[in-house]
Amino acid sequence: MKILNVDQIRALDESTIKHEPIAPLNLMERASMGFVNWFVDHFPATTSTKIFCGLGNNGGDGLAIARLLMERDYPVEVYVVRYAPRESDDFMHNHRRLKLITEDVKYIEYSRDLPTLRHNEVVIDAILGSGLSRPADGIVKATIEAINRAPATVVSVDIASGLYVDQPNQANDVIIEPDHTVSFQLPKLAFVLPKNGKYVGKWHLIDIQLHKRYIDIAPTPYYYTQPNEARLLLHQRDRYSNKGTFGHALLLAGSFGKIGAAVLAARSCLRSGVGLLTVHVPQCGYSIIQASVPEAMCESDGHQTVLTGTSRVGGPQPVTYTTVGIGPGIGKAPETLAMLRDLLPTITRPMVIDADALNLLSENRELYSQIPQNSILTPHPKEFERLTKPWQNDYEKLDLLRDFAKTHRVVVVLKGAHSAIATPTGDVHFNSTGNPGLSTGGTGDVLTGVLTALLAQGYDSVEAAVLGVYAHGLAGDVIADQRGPIGMTASDVIDALRWE
Ligand SMILES: NC(=O)C1=CN([C@@H]2O[C@H](COP(=O)(O)OP(=O)(O)OC[C@H]3O[C@@H](n4cnc5c(N)ncnc54)[C@H](OP(=O)(O)O)[C@@H]3O)[C@@H](O)[C@H]2O)[C@@H](O)CC1
Ligand SMILES: Nc1ncnc2c1ncn2[C@@H]1O[C@H](COP(=O)(O)OP(=O)(O)O)[C@@H](O)[C@H]1O
Numbered sequence: 454m455k456i457l458n459v460d461q462i463r464a465l466d467e468s469t470i471k472h473e474p475i476a477p478l479n480l481m482e483r484a485s486m487g488f489v490n491w492f493v494d495h496f497p498a499t500t501s502t503k504i505f506c507g508l509g510n511n512g513g514d515g516l517a518i519a520r521l522l523m524e525r526d527y528p529v530e531v532y533v534v535r536y537a538p539r540e541s542d543d544f545m546h547n548h549r550r551l552k553l554i555t556e557d558v559k560y561i562e563y564s565r566d567l568p569t570l571r572h573n574e575v576v577i578d579a580i581l582g583s584g585l586s587r588p589a590d591g592i593v594k595a596t597i598e599a600i601n602r603a604p605a606t607v608v609s610v611d612i613a614s615g616l617y618v619d620q621p622n623q624a625n626d627v628i629i630e631p632d633h634t635v636s637f638q639l640p641k642l643a644f645v646l647p648k649n650g651k652y653v654g655k656w657h658l659i660d661i662q663l664h665k666r667y668i669d670i671a672p673t674p675y676y677y678t679q680p681n682e683a684r685l686l687l688h689q690r691d692r693y694s695n696k697g698t699f700g701h702a703l704l705l706a707g708s709f710g711k712i713g714a715a716v717l718a719a720r721s722c723l724r725s726g727v728g729l730l731t732v733h734v735p736q737c738g739y740s741i742i743q744a745s746v747p748e749a750m751c752e753s754d755g756h757q758t759v760l761t762g763t764s765r766v767g768g769p770q771p772v773t774y775t776t777v778g779i780g781p782g783i784g785k786a787p788e789t790l791a792m793l794r795d796l797l798p799t800i801t802r803p804m805v806i807d808a809d810a811l812n813l814l815s816e817n818r819e820l821y822s823q824i825p826q827n828s829i830l831t832p833h834p835k836e837f838e839r840l841t842k843p844w845q846n847d848y849e850k851l852d853l854l855r856d857f858a859k860t861h862r863v864v865v866v867l868k869g870a871h872s873a874i875a876t877p878t879g880d881v882h883f884n885s886t887g888n889p890g891l892s893t894g895g896t897g898d899v900l901t902g903v904l905t906a907l908l909a910q911g912y913d914s915v916e917a918a919v920l921g922v923y924a925h926g927l928a929g930d931v932i933a934d935q936r937g938p939i940g941m942t943a944s945d946v947i948d949a950l951r952w953e
């Protein structure tokens with residue numbers, strides 16, 4: 454699914470009006486009806502509801518929503534925040550329509566006009582939408598602050614008032630902190646950026662049949678992975694396949710005290726369809742791998758506690774493997790750095806690079822040029838900062854991410870909620886699965902195993918990253934449903950991986 458910018462959202466609106474064709478007012482009615490259908494599913498008709506409307510089309514939506522909820526007998530109070538002398542045409546029209554069924558529309562010009570908000574009430578925030586052009590101030594700011602202070606449940610229409618759709622807010626901007634955002638058709642970039650979490654809440658999309666052709670051809674670097682899109686990426690198994698069909702992966706993982714990382718990556722690799730797997734670990738990990746992952750072959754490094762030269766010590770010859778994954782639990786010993794230096798030039802196919810392998814790269818940036826093209830790098834934000842430099846806000850981070858992927862012709866999975874997958878052409882796919890239960894040691898190692906398995910099976914790097922990250926998050930969601938997010942472990946995630 455595409456994520457469009459604010460100008461494109463406006464043009465999409467106009468394109469729908471022109472090509473469907475539909476009157477602007479009727480499109481607003483459709484959007485408002487979609488919101489109301491969602492609202493009715495979530496809050497009973499006894500819910501005391503206060504709707505705060507601005508003077509643009511977001512406010513117009515709010516007025517239409519008020520009328521539609523009143524028609525369904527919700528106890529609704531309407532407040533118009535009068536911050537300017539002019540209203541939009543569709544606001545005015547909906548204002549007239551609302552006045553036909555109620556005289557009771559209140560106006561907020563000064564702080565003293567603000568109502569008291571209680572915990573058993575729901576506030577609908579329709580003050581400002583995608584037309585935000587400057588930080589909220591004056592009475593708009595006071596209203597937002599009052600809503601944020603209140604114990605009421607808050608639902609924003611389209612986007613929280615005060616939050617920009619696709620550009621950074623300043624630290625002192627005043628923005629609604631909703632429990633839910635109910636938006637139209639496509640996600641907004643602001644929804645998938647971690648720092649905006651409290652200004653978005655849970656977000657929901659309402660299909661209002663905006664012009665499909667416009668969406669199909671609109672250029673954008675940003676995508677949001679939908680379940681059907683992920684499923685389409687999945688390779689079906691040939692009935693006459695054999696284990697050779699699905700590649701032979703080599704995992705270089707573990708060090709003394711961190712052999713568990715190698716176990717997790719190995720297990721998830723096997724659970725993700727690899728044909729054959731060899732795990733190369735320091736000597737201290739040999740019997741652990743043999744005993745705990747019997748499906749894998751194991752090679753012992755020449756060193757007792759850390760990974761060293763692979764070929765020098767009779768270890769693996771990476772060229773003979775379909776894919777190499779390196780990083781989980783390896784540490785940053787000088788011998789391991791030497792191994793990485795020797796290894797990179799010998800690998801010609803895309804590999805997976807994670808954890809301390811990334812940290813070693815960031816401390817030895819001359820190695821960046823040795824990373825095989827189309828490799829998948831899986832940093833969490835701290836590792837990504839080490840690979841690049843600190844950023845001021847999520848938008849700057851996104852620029853750094855796209856630049857890094859393009860410059861080094863690699864796929865970068867920046868992990869977190871809505872992991873962002875940047876491609877060598879500069880596109881970014883935001884993941885839609887996963888939950889805070891995944892914020893626990895070892896889930897990143899699991900992801901490395903998953904991605905290594907997909908590359909070994911011949912998936913293209915971008916497809917492997919999009920599908921693997923999606924399936925990893927989905928496994929986390931399945932486990933969170935079963936046992937709650939707090940008690941889940943990385944091993945649970947491996948068990949819940951499903952490829953269908
Ligand atoms: N696209 C879709 O899919 C559909 C969209 N729809 C709805 O339309 C909404 C967008 O409407 P919109 O363009 O009228 O913008 P909105 O935010 O209501 O107000 C802009 C006004 O506020 C002003 N203003 C700006 N910042 C301000 C500030 N800080 N403090 C005070 N004022 C400020 C701004 O002033 P200006 O910048 O012009 O000076 C302008 O006058 C969208 O969010 C959705 O709800 C649906 O109805 C149909 C389908
Ligand atoms: N709040 C969250 N929502 C969704 N996914 C998350 C969240 N927190 C962590 N994750 C996922 O969990 C994994 C954590 O990886 P990482 O930080 O490398 O952990 P570790 O190093 O312990 O293995 C990543 O795939 C990340 O996207």
Ligand SMILES: [K+]
Nearest residue numbers: 578581612614
């Ligand atoms: K809003």
